[in-house]
Amino acid sequence: MPARKQSSGTVPPGPEHTRTGLxxxxxxxxxxDNLFYIQGRFPEIATDDDRYQxxxxxxxxxxxxxxxxxxQAYKERDPRTVCYLSAEYLPGPHLANNLLSLGIVDATREALRGLGLDLDAILDHEEEPGLGNGGLGRLAACFMDSLATLEIxxxxxxxxYEYGIFDQKIQDGWQVETSDTWLHYGNPxxxxxxGICYDVRIGGRTEHVTDEHGRLRVHWRHADLFRGVAYDTPVAGYGVETVNLLRLWRAEAAEDFDFTVFNQGDYVGAVMRKVRSETISKVLYPNDEADSGKRLRLLQQYFFVSxxxxxxxxxxxxxxxxxxxxHAKFAAQLNDTHPTIAxxxxxxxxxxxxxxDWDEAWQATRHTFAYTNHTLLPEALEKWPLPLFADVLPRHLExxxxxxxxFLDDMRLRYPDDPARIARLSIIDETPPKYVRMAHLASVGGHAINGVAALHTRLLGTTVLKDFHDIWPDKFQNKTNGVTPRRFLMLANPGLADLLTEALGDGWTRDLERLRGLEGLADDPAFQDRWRQAKLIRKAALxxxxxxxxxxxIDPASLFDIQAKRIHEYKRxxxxxxxxxxxYxxxxxxxxxxxxxxxxLFGGKAAPGYAMAKLIIKLINAVAEVVNRDPDMRDRLKVxxxxxxxxxxxxSVYPAADLSEQxxxxxxxxxxxxxxxxxLNGALTIGTLDGANVEIREAVGPDNxxxxxxxxxxxxxxxxxGYRPYALYxxxxxxxxxxDLIAGGHFAHGDAGLFRPLVDHLLGRDDYLLLADYRAYVDCQDRVADAWRDPxxxxxxxILNVARMGRFSSDRAIAEYCRDIWNVAPARVDG
Ligand code: F55
Structure with missing residues (x-):
């Protein structure tokens, strides 16, 4: 065993030090050492969890x-800092990503092999933090990765959240939710x-008093007090020294408050209050659409923002x-309206x-915030019933x-004869029962508004935020989303990543545009062979x-046709x-x-209260049950x-796909x-002209x-x-x-009632235009089958898809936010 070097305390530990050496x-x-001193175990009796920890x-x-x-570097240089405010983060498993960022995947594999252990088995043990619902939370995590990698x-x-997104079980074809227990084994x-904790007040009333200098002051006599304690997670940039901070707040009881109650002899009451305080950060709301009117949700938003x-x-x-x-120090981004109470x-x-004074504060506020919108669905635009808002946040309502x-005084000067427009612009929806419109507050209270794809931004400015676009066209910007190639290519698809590096060098990992170098290999038979090999390995693994x-x-040689995302009628x-x-x-x-x-293949969760989405899951499983055991299918169709x-x-799903359903x-x-x-993982897309599909198609070329x-x-x-779906039927x-097959109960053991709500909606209203697109979709799928016959x-x-996906890196997206919205520059941390 080699001698262990000691740190002197004043000299920073060198690279060979046990706690930093690579x-x-x-x-x-x-x-x-850690197995012994942290877990209290030795290799022979260690469990999977001991090894993971x-x-x-x-x-x-x-x-x-x-x-x-x-x-230290940030403290010395005092740079402008991005604060990403998001109610959700979906970072995925940390261990593998951190090994990758530190560049020690191979060394770790070798170290463990020396002990007779398999790195992949240990990685598989990690319970991921499911602190988000879907795309919005995952985007926040991709952005944190890119910010660190770009040294911002x-x-x-x-x-x-103590309980993140629910775990989904399928019982008799139905989704059943069970509680997420990501913290059960502790979170290393x-x-x-x-020491980093803040008091957060709610409720009560305000008092307006004049102080000794004749100034009007407001005292908020709050009714309740909570405390938020910081939990910090490091976010390492890839291949750089920068490690940024993800700071998540846990709600606890404010001690002094409990103490008062305790002194009055109500010990049990004090404990109850403590438990109640903790409920604020107890659970993630599992809806990927706003469900207005939930008091606890407003509390969560205010709590973390404050x-x-x-x-x-x-x-x-x-x-x-x-x-x-x-505002010169901080650029704060509102990830949708959820943090807009900020x-x-x-x-x-x-x-x-x-x-x-008000004007000074307003100037700082407007220059601090910018707002990202993630939805055009009117029912998903967040608004709070006024009575609820007044009850929880009386001072904020003022x-x-x-x-x-x-704001409206200004607007009346601009539009003196247009009271309807003033009512539409107002932050308060005055039609009883009256609401606070959070997208309006975000639009007024920030200096930029962005959509997340070109089409989305255009529609934002012409539909839901048109009135704001009319007054402030320059506030509107497009920032097309991106994804991190570290997690979604290097980690998810190491075989393909190696092939890319062999062909192009490893520059693509931090500059994804370099994938364009693949274009010249698209017709190379030897390269194509290796490409198919890499795909087949991921399909076999799935x-x-x-x-x-x-x-x-399932047969890895078959066409893997995959739709993986939250279950929603609009996603179809x-x-x-x-x-x-x-x-069939x-x-x-x-x-x-x-x-x-x-x-x-299908994958995705339905919001627990969204009956139609749950019925769609049941239908998928019902169709699977019939199709998969029908001998006439002769393995040509599996669900x-x-x-x-x-x-x-x-x-494990993205790398295995041949066809991506969008x-x-x-x-x-x-x-x-x-x-x-x-x-990015070499699947071809079948898709509509929606969201970023439009730009993906432009980038990869309409032929691809x-x-x-x-x-x-x-x-x-x-x-x-006057759409009439029944006529199309x-x-x-x-x-x-x-x-008819679905309606008649063919997939429901003869029960014609089971899928009736779904069928009735399609034939009656079909809000999402499935029947209008059905023929075009099926014909397009026939073209997919034709293309598949020709390997x-x-x-x-x-190959051309991958070669041309460079612009969809979250590095590009973040570079644009830095340049156009945040006005921030890298601050290099030296090694
Ligand atoms: C979560 C909670 C509420 Cl209250 C509302 C929405 C959500 C949520 O998860 N939204 C979401 O994921 N939106 C998606 O954001 C992605 C990132 O911008 C987009 O790509 C996607 O189109 C959008 O639906």
Whole structure:
């Protein structure tokens, strides 16, 4: 055993030090140390979890070293800092990503092999933090990765939910939710900071008094008090020294408050109050659409925003600069409207607590915030019932009214004869029962508004935020989403990543545009062979996973046709099913037909209260049950529902896809990011002109994208012209046959009632225009099948997709935010 070097205490530890060294031997020693001193175990009796914890602490030690140096560098240089405010983060498993960022995957594998251990088995043990619902939370995590990799000073602020998104089980074909227990074994990646905590007040009433200088002051006599404690997780940049901070707040009882009750003898009451305080950060709301009116949700938003702003003010105080310059230090991004109460809270902190005058505070506030919109669905735009808002945040309501009064006064000067427009612009929806419109507060209270794909931004400015676009066209910007190639290519698809590096060098990992170098190899037969090999390996790995998990037998040689995302009517998983049922009907009627073998996979969670989405899951499983055991299918059609879709599952799904289903009703998917992850892993897309599909198709070339269906304008016109889905059903025999089979109970053991709500909606209203797009979709799927029959053609298209996906890196997206919205520059941390 090598002698262990000691740190002198004054000299920073050198690279060979046990807690920072990166060689296999040092890692092996550190792993054994941690197994012993943290887990209290030795190798012979260690469990999977012991090994996972010991390895995680080994990696964490190496991150902490860089983390401290990053904080030192930021302190010295006092750079403008991005604060990403997001109620959700979906980072995925940390361990593998941190090994990758530190560049020690191989050394770690070797260290463990020396102990007879398998790195992949240990990685598989990690329970991921499911602190988000879907695309929005995952985008926040991709952005944190890119911020660190681009060496941008940044803090991600959010909520440390004790229970993240529910685990999904499938019972008798139905989704059943069970509670997520990600913290059960402890979380080696977080550092609790009991010293970084803030009081958060709610309820009560306000008093307006004149102070001794004749100034009007407001006292908020709150009714309740909570405390937020910081839990910090390091976010390492890839291949750089920068380690940024994800700071999540946990709600606890404010001790002094409990103490008062305790002294009055109500010990049990004090404990109850403590438990009640903790409920604020207890659970993530599992809806990917706003469900207005939930008091606890408003509390969660205010809680995390208030802690975050108080923290920013504390950091700001250490710079010694005057408060009116707050915005010169921080650029705060509102990830959707969820953190938008920040506009009123910063005003309150600056005016009520720090004594700034209104105009100075407003100037700082407007220059601090910018707002990202993620949805056009009117029902998903967040608004709070006024009585609820008044009850929880009485002082903030006054501030919102004052912001609104000043704003509308300006607008009346601009539009003296247009009271209808003034009412539409107002932050308060005055039609009883009256609401606070959070998107309006965000638009007024920030200096930029952005959509997440070009089409989405255009529609934002012409529909839901048109009135704001009319007054401030320059505030509107597009920032098309992106995804991190580290997690979604290097980690998820190491075989393909190696092939790319062999062909192009490794520059693509930090400059994804370099993938364009593949274009010249698209027709190279030897390269194509290796490409198909790499794909086949991932397909076989997914097939094996599904066999071991659910006992599904699927053929890796078949076309893997995958739709993986939250279940939503607008995302149209049931349009995909209509195609599946159509294929089934064709094969039933012509069992000898020459149809290429297809495996149609679905994955995704439904909001627990969204009955139709849950019925769609049931239908997927019901169709799977019938199709998969029908001998007439002769393995040419298989349907599989992959349960409990999360980031970890996603990493095994994207690389295995041949065909990516991006089939939302045009105009409804703000961007999509799964579309990017599939294409980056060499899947071809079948999709509508919706969200970022439009730009993906432009980038990869129309010949390398399977386009179908109405565009967004045609969808609007179709509805306006008195859309009658029943007429389409009557006219198209294949459509009629598919719908009839579902309606008649063929997939429900004869029960014609089970899927009735779904069928009735399609034939009656069909809000999402499935029937309007059905024929175009099925014909397009036939073109997919034709292309698949020609492997050289298919592979060429797949290579060109990957070659041209460079602009969909989150590095590009973040560079644009830095340049156009945040006005921040890198601050290099030296090694
Ligand atoms: C979560 C909670 C609420 Cl209250 C509302 C929405 C959500 C949520 O998860 N939204 C979401 O994921 N939106 C998606 O954001 C992605 C990133 O911008 C887009 O790609 C996607 O189109 C959009 O639906």
């Amino acid at each position: 060689s296999a031997e040092t890692l092996r020693q550190a792993f054994l 010991a390895l995680s602490y080994t990696v964490r030690d190496r991150l902490l070293h860089r983390w401290v140096r990053t904080i 000073p940044a803090i991600g602020y959010g909520i440390r 990646w977080e550092v609790r900071r009991p 802690c975050s702003l108080q923290d920013m003010l504390r950091i700001f105080a250490t710079t010694g600069r005057p408060l009116a310059e707050f 506009v009123a809270e910063l005003m309150r902190l600056l005016v009520d607590e720090h004594g700034l 501030i919102v009214y004052e912001i609104n009064r000043r 097939a094996e996973r599904l066999r071991a998990g659910q006992g599904n037998a 998983q049931h349009l995909n099913l209509l195609h599946v049922v159509t294929l 009907n064709r094969l039933k009627h012509a069992p000898d037909a020459d149809v290429p073998a297809r495996t149609v 599989v529902f992959v349960p409990d879709y999360n980031v970890k599952v996603a990493q 089939i939302s009703t045009a105009g409804m998917e703000a961007s999509g990011t799964g579309n990017m992850k599939f294409s 994208f399977f386009l179908f269906g109405l565009d967004a304008d045609e969808a609007v016109r179709t509805r306006a012209a 009557e006219r198209d025999p294949e459509l009629r046959a598919a719908v 050289a053609r298919w592979t060429r298209m797949a």
